[in-house]
Amino acid sequence: MREILKVSNIVKRFGDVEVLRGVSISVSQGSIVSLLGPNGSGKTTLIRIIAGILRPSSGEIVFRGRLASFLPQEHGLFEELSGWDNIMFYARLYELRDDYAKRRGKDLLERLGIIGHANDPVAKYSGGMKKKLSLVIASLPDADLLIFDEPTTGLDPLSRQVVWELVEEEKRSGRAVLLTTHYMEEAEKLSDYIYLIYKGSIVAEGSSEDLKKRYAPESVVEIELYKDISRAVEILREEGFKSFVENDIVKIFSENPREDVPKIITILYSKDVYVKSLKVAEPTLEDVFIKLTGRRLSEE
Amino acid sequence: MSLQRIKAIATADLKSLWREKAVIFWAVIWPVLMVFISAYVFVPPETGSLKTFMIGVVDLDEGFGNFSGGRLLIDLLRNISYFKVVIYNSTEDLMKDLEKAEVDIGIVIPENFSRNLVFETADLYVYISGSDPQSLQINRGFAQAFFYHFERETAVEKAKRFYNYFQMYQKNFSYIYIPEINMSMSEIVNKTLVGIASPINIFFEDKIPRGIIDRSSIVGWITIGALGMTMLYSGLSFGATAVIIEKERGRLDRMIAAGVKAQDLFFGKMISAGVILLAASVIVIIIGKILGAKIVWNIADFRYWLVPLNLFLVFLMTLSIGFMLSLISKSSRSAGTLGIVLGLLLSFTTGIWIPDFMLPEPMRILAHSFPVTWALDLIRGIMVFDRDINMLISSQIKVVISTILLMALGIIAYRKVISRYVEIV
Numbered sequence: 001m002r003e004i005l006k007v008s009n010i011v012k013r014f015g016d017v018e019v020l021r022g023v024s025i026s027v028s029q030g031s032i033v034s035l036l037g038p039n040g041s042g043k044t045t046l047i048r049i050i051a052g053i054l055r056p057s058s059g060e061i062v063f064r065g066r067l068a069s070f071l072p073q074e075h076g077l078f079e080e081l082s083g084w085d086n087i088m089f090y091a092r093l094y095e096l097r098d099d100y101a102k103r104r105g106k107d108l109l110e111r112l113g114i115i116g117h118a119n120d121p122v123a124k125y126s127g128g129m130k131k132k133l134s135l136v137i138a139s140l141p142d143a144d145l146l147i148f149d150e151p152t153t154g155l156d157p158l159s160r161q162v163v164w165e166l167v168e169e170e171k172r173s174g175r176a177v178l179l180t181t182h183y184m185e186e187a188e189k190l191s192d193y194i195y196l197i198y199k200g201s202i203v204a205e206g207s208s209e210d211l212k213k214r215y216a217p218e219s220v221v222e223i224e225l226y227k228d229i230s231r232a233v234e235i236l237r238e239e240g241f242k243s244f245v246e247n248d249i250v251k252i253f254s255e256n257p258r259e260d261v262p263k264i265i266t267i268l269y270s271k272d273v274y275v276k277s278l279k280v281a282e283p284t285l286e287d288v289f290i291k292l293t294g295r296r297l298s299e300e
Numbered sequence: 301m302s303l304q305r306i307k308a309i310a311t312a313d314l315k316s317l318w319r320e321k322a323v324i325f326w327a328v329i330w331p332v333l334m335v336f337i338s339a340y341v342f343v344p345p346e347t348g349s350l351k352t353f354m355i356g357v358v359d360l361d362e363g364f365g366n367f368s369g370g371r372l373l374i375d376l377l378r379n380i381s382y383f384k385v386v387i388y389n390s391t392e393d394l395m396k397d398l399e400k401a402e403v404d405i406g407i408v409i410p411e412n413f414s415r416n417l418v419f420e421t422a423d424l425y426v427y428i429s430g431s432d433p434q435s436l437q438i439n440r441g442f443a444q445a446f447f448y449h450f451e452r453e454t455a456v457e458k459a460k461r462f463y464n465y466f467q468m469y470q471k472n473f474s475y476i477y478i479p480e481i482n483m484s485m486s487e488i489v490n491k492t493l494v495g496i497a498s499p500i501n502i503f504f505e506d507k508i509p510r511g512i513i514d515r516s517s518i519v520g521w522i523t524i525g526a527l528g529m530t531m532l533y534s535g536l537s538f539g540a541t542a543v544i545i546e547k548e549r550g551r552l553d554r555m556i557a558a559g560v561k562a563q564d565l566f567f568g569k570m571i572s573a574g575v576i577l578l579a580a581s582v583i584v585i586i587i588g589k590i591l592g593a594k595i596v597w598n599i600a601d602f603r604y605w606l607v608p609l610n611l612f613l614v615f616l617m618t619l620s621i622g623f624m625l626s627l628i629s630k631s632s633r634s635a636g637t638l639g640i641v642l643g644l645l646l647s648f649t650t651g652i653w654i655p656d657f658m659l660p661e662p663m664r665i666l667a668h669s670f671p672v673t674w675a676l677d678l679i680r681g682i683m684v685f686d687r688d689i690n691m692l693i694s695s696q697i698k699v700v701i702s703t704i705l706l707m708a709l710g711i712i713a714y715r716k717v718i719s720r721y722v723e724i725v
Binding site for chain 2: 048051052053054068069070072073074075076077078079080081085086089090092093094095121137147
């Protein structure tokens with residue numbers, strides 16, 4: 001596949017603070033590439049540099065396409081105007097023909113399920129509807145590269161699914177999509193290639209499977225307890241297990257679950273901590289990220 | 301620079317601004333209210349017309365022979381157009397109405413007034429009323445002026461009567477001729493007596509600056525003031541918020557990513573603000589005209605074409621100052637508030653809303669050095685006071701130079717603000 005975007009050794013400083021530290025990424029035509037990282041990792045700064053809003057302190061960007069379209073995190077809509085007015089405003093900024101913009105806009109509005117509200121003022125829209133309208137606008141131009149900054153933040157699971165379908169459709173039509181996200185399952189489901197970004201550096205890259213294979217432990221032991229969750233994590237850490245809590249579930253990395261599971265249960269019982277249920281799960285990208293950085297994606 | 305993008309930005313911004321209640325209030329409703337209130341409260345419809353004085357008279361004089369001094373006085377009062385004379389039967393009734401300020405000046409003509417007027421010194425009782433110190437002062441002034449006139453008329457009348465007696469009983473003496481002055485003794489006595497009664501003829505003539513005194517001119521002045529005030533705070537506010545609001549609402553990134561350049565945004569914003577202020581100006585002028593403002597427009601006269609030019613220059617100046625304000629503003633809310641507050645403050649202190657002669661000295665200095673006031677005074681000079689082009693030309697040059705300087709500073713400020721958020725424009 002033809003490489004459409006090549007970003008090499010981008011460094012970005014704001015005063016004395018180095019926000020990006022030599023980031024390099026590549027995006028090919030007809031692929032979805034994700035920048036996965038927690039808030040404040042430098043994803044948005046990188047994407048704003050690629051979109052031509054910020055100037056890098058050093059490094060090079062080569063874009064081999066005609067047009068790139070950008071979906072910012074903030075909706076960027078005129079609240080007092082209708083959905084249609086907003087669509088036509090941005091269509092004119094992209095210098096699209098009115099008839100094309102109307103046709104394409106109508107199609108996208110229908111697919112995202114907000115055509116019935118197109119003539120309402122945006123001020124009356126819910127957060128999810130604004131996000132969808134924003135996505136319609138970003139998908140309007142016939143761009144070679146779609147740059148989406150957190151496209152599903154603030155959407156309900158059903159709407160998220162609709163957006164994912166739209167992104168995959170864009171890919172099938174031969175466009176390249178570069179998206180940032182802090183949702184592990186979004187990156188995992190959509191991406192052909194993932195860059196894990198942390199504190200302004202790419203800490204790992206590859207397909208979801210590659211990353212898990214290379215960086216994640218074989219398994220994650222997930223334990224549900226009756227009580228004493230924090231105490232259990234402490235006990236297990238004292239015994240040398242890498243453990244953490246997620247949604248009231250104690251998770252423990254294990255290279256060898258056959259040996260580790262009985263050991264874990266014994267240790268906990270000996271300290272009067274009783275197990276309600278236990279599951280050995282496949283590792284996720286979240287686990288990869290924790291393994292590499294020692295912190296979770298959703299942590300601030 | 302892309303005309304299509306400029307048009308898109310101007311159109312969307314205009315629609316958006318037009319639907320914001322605060323913009324409509326400040327750009328249209330507020331100035332209309334100010335003109336309306338000023339025209340009816342501070343310059344009520346009777347302003348500039350002469351006051352009618354209510355004169356109450358009690359005539360107790362019974363006359364002397366066929367002469368009635370009281371009747372003479374009342375006739376004289378009635379001959380004056382701005383006196384309305386009401387005759388009272390008793391002094392008590394007159395006093396009651398004076399106390400209620402229903403009568404401005406009360407006159408009691410006592411008994412034997414006619415006789416004393418002819419032979420001695422007559423007494424006359426004058427009472428001044430007034431609902432406030434200022435009207436009391438005015439009423440007293442008018443009463444004194446009238447009685448000064450009445451005294452002279454009476455003195456001349458007495459001199460004439462004396463001369464008639466003199467001629468009647470001193471015939472021989474009257475025919476003595478005095479060659480040094482080429483007059484008879486009779487003529488000398490006549491002229492001397494009249495001269496004593498009325499030693500100086502003073503000729504008063506009103507010389508009023510053209511166009512300043514009547515109500516229509518005052519309302520015209522106020523209308524242009526309201527226009528200037530609106531342009532000042534709206535221009536400051538639009539300029540101060542132009543970039544910040546786009547950043548805050550997330551549109552700036554999107555516009556730049558879509559290929560919009562700094563100059564596209566600049567001209568787009570300028571056009572939308574300009575259209576709103578043009579509409580506001582037309583509305584304010586129409587309201588002013590309806591309320592009786594003297595605002596003249598003559599398409600064939602070159603001077604009148606300086607009016608739209610100066611309105612445009614005022615707009616550019618205020619927008620430029622607004623761009624400079626955005627340098628110190630952290631949010632669109634603070635920028636907008638700063639624009640409106642500073643705009644109102646400047647309107648009241650630089651001779652835009654309050655005439656400079658009413659301002660204290662330090663503010664007068666500010667008024668005389670503020671280019672927006674120069675431009676508005678030029679507009680007033682043309683539309684309200686019908687001034688000659690020679691009186692306007694030096695101010696016009698100053699206004700053009702100031703606008704160029706302020707625009708240059710405004711553009712520098714605009715670029716600095718936009719580069720705060722977007723590094724590639």
